[in-house]
Amino acid sequence: MKKSNIPESQFELQVPDSLKTEEMTLSMGPQHPSTHGVLQVILKTDGEIITSAKPQIGYLHRCFEKHAENITWHQVIPFTDRLDYIASMNNNLGYVIGLERMMNLEVNERAEHLRVVVSELNRIASHLIALGTYGLDIGAYTPFLYVFRDREKILDLFEEICGARLLYNYIWVGGVAYDAPDGWREKVLEFCDYFDPKVKEYNDILTFNKIFIERTANVGVIPAEVGINYGVSGPSLRGSGVDFDLRRDDPYSIYDRFDFNVITGKGEMGTVGDTWDRYWVRVAEMVESVKIIRQALENLPEGDAKETVPRNIKVPAGEYYMRTETPRGELGFYIISDGSKMPNRVKVRSPAFCNLSVLPAVAPGVMIADLVAIIGSLDIVLGEVDR
């Protein structure tokens, strides 16, 4: 069976010929408020309507991969923090599990549970930012502050367990850097109780606001097969109705022990795969994360979380591609070891990079304001796009 290739652009421009005017080239970014950092998009516009959008990236390239080849295995971990700097825990986790699988290392149970708890907390924190900045992109200011209020509580928890608020360096090969302090478990549970009703508040002020729905529904639709072909992953792919979550479908750590739903977009407000669906997947996923945290804390075993941390990391020669589900999608670490104390190659398959690559395909035919909505709904972090 010969399947057709996906065309470069998904949509025909819907402007009648009689209304077409002269094209204008517009440079959006890298100092534009809604490009979420230093993304530049070269737009060709016909009035308010975009005829082509070409992202230009690399403004935040920090040579992570080159760096990683020149430092020891352990020293890479603080650098992985800085890839997707609003979900550092998940980045740590991906790299570390990759190494553990290469080393065939069993990890202490308590450490595994703590890892899941902090990763899910960080997922909530990251989705909160995605929500808030998305509101900001659409023009609503207040939800941004509300989500930051709640994210602050998560950061406080992180500060208590590992001392840092943004770049944690917490998850180590074989375990975690610190065991949870006394009373931390109760504080996390307290946060879970606090957080559940807050989701309704976000829904009231933003999610179900008619203006917000009008702005986001039926905009920037990514059909499922297009999304898969472009390598879109995570909530952005699930927004297109693809029931795929690495935590369930390619399990790592101890995610297979927890009971949670994989949220997919159903096109409740418009078409399946529109920006509202992607947004909604994030909102609903936070509730699922809370569920996972509750389960993990319920069964939190006693023990020494640093028990299995090896003194020296010796990675046998070989290679492994480890992919984990970060808040942005499938974060892959392709690690090649030659048996020495430094990596031979660490390639990062960055979810934000792949998610962004779909932009030229969905942008033509939408308005400038919609482009902002689409970029926001892909939830890119330029630190990860450019690495």
Next chain:
Amino acid sequence: MRQYFKNIYEAIATILVGMGVTWRHLFTRAVTIQYPHVKRTLPERSRMQLFVEMDDCIGCMACERACPVDCIEIKTVRGGKDEDLGQTSNGQKKRLHVVQFDIDMGKCCYCSDCVFPCPTGAIRMTPEYEFITYDRSTLLTKFATYSPEEISELEERERKEKEAQAAAKAAKLKAAEEAKKAAAGTDEPKSE
């Protein structure tokens, strides 16, 4: 037509719901604090400024090796033969003069990787976070207390000791060689 009126109704209703949320928040307590007047007490694990207890440092350079960004620079000089440099707080004997222990907080990435390998707990991260300056060079903290004269003196001594050692070693080698030669010399006729 029905959809038209439904849209208008939904718009008004959801706008009112949203306005209700903001109205409620108008009267809730602010969650922010007035920073310079009110300060949070940070948890003890907070990773802010690095601090080194020089009395505890044995100059093993574990932290320097662990640092991913090379912000620590240590130089040590061996102590004299009979010199007593004291003990660290966990009872380890100090054998080295740590003449230089510089940490450039401007380069530090606050990963705290240097803290864990320290055998004596000399280097640690403190919750002290107010160390902004107008000049980047002032972020370089020098922890060693040795004056330049002391350092050169110590280095001189170390050099001399080394020389002496080397000389002794050379002499020893020479002696050994000579002995060997002598042995060979004595052996030679025998073998002949």
Next chain:
Amino acid sequence: MTAQEIHNKIQEKFPDTIIEFNDSVLQPFIKLTANQFNEVCQFLRDTDGLDFDALMNLSGVDYGEELGTVYHLYSMQHRHKIVLKVNVTRENAEIPTVADLWRTADWHEREVFDLYGINFTNHPDMRRILLPDDWEGYPLRKDYVQPEVYNGITIAHPDMKGDSDEEK
């Protein structure tokens, strides 16, 4: 479908293209020649039972004498994976593109071109992606020497303590 079965299927259809098949490592891989690569990928994507509809990852590797590109394929439908490897010489680093099959490859191939200097033939837009267009050299090659200046800007920071070679 196991790696062995996938290998057999390719072997059946393209008998001369497989150089090596290794099933004993953590993730089994198939090493292929560059000349028929696009056709093999098309076959992998479009054959019923294989249906590799997702390209998880595409990375360039510098093996020393040779450069290589590694493709991690995944099938959303059958949930099976395979790793493909294509090696090329440093002098003649050219691989047929797969950007027309998986759009993921579009930017990833540009990235490999940018950092390793492997040229992907028939790629729609073969430009540098992360580095400036006028950057010289391919930084992730192991023999890359960092230039001292770029457009009149000194690259080496005065604070820099030695370069990466020293640490090795």
Next chain:
Amino acid sequence: MEPLVQFFFNLLPFLSDWPEWLALTVIGVAAAIMMFGFIAIFALIAIWLERKISGHMQDRLGPMEVGGWHGWAQTIADTVKLLVKEDIIPEKADRPLFKLAPMIVFTAALSGFAVLPWSSEFIPADLDVGLLYILSISSFAVIGILMGGWSSNNKWSLYGAMRGVSQVVSYEIPAALALLAVIMSAGTMSMRGLVMAQSGNILDWNVFNFFPLTTIAFFIYFIASLAEVNRTPFDLPEGESELVGGFHTEYSAMRFAFFFLGEYANMFVVSAIAATVFLGGWLPPFEALGFIPGPLWFVGKALLLVFVQMWLRWTLPRLRVDQLMYTCWKVLTPFSMAIILLIGLWKVL
């Protein structure tokens, strides 16, 4: 100008001894300065208020440092900052237009104050067609916006300006139609006459007069006025997440401050019109509250509406261009037309 002259003559009796031309000039200049002073002070307070309201709505405190009590002097400090900042004009800008634009925007806002009835005596100019005057003068600001956006020679500014023009011009229509509904019932276009027609208690106010028709007209006018002064959810010309800063992207220092001042003055003008036309102007809601002077009622009602504008701003997202036009032409305009029709029928019957 009669009531104003009378007001000043009562206030300063010696003026009546002066030659008429001199007295009129002095009165005119004095009134203008008073208005300007009012705008400046109002803007200072309104900006501070906006920050405080947004702060508290977002669980923050807003400015707290400058001036001591709740940062009351924050906007003064900001004004001083804007005054001493460097005035940057882009090299490729159309300089004369670039300089003129903020003045036009501000002038349009200031001119609107000429017909606002502060009380039964103090009204700078009681024109027979006061409402018409204010409607036409407020659309004058569009020219300033377009000039600013065009002359900046920045594509984003141009977008902002084009959006601004299309928006303001479109929303004039529902706004005018909504006001027309009231004019029909009151039978006058004089601002003073409109207020006089509402005398009585709160139920005689126009907003409750032909319940619910005029109430809807009031809401239509209020929504359209939001669009006319570029407030959320209709802040597309500025639309900072899309157009960086919209038509004032390239403006800095005092020129930017004039745009800002113009915006806040306009906020007050449209609220004052709504207060005058629908909420009984300077009249107290009940006779019993008549001891509170009229200007306080007037300003109070206007400020209440200004507060609602701010409240909306910190709650709602922004519409898109086509949705903005949809709201105007397919929702507000038909509704206001229907209201005119129904009020006409009501009057006839």
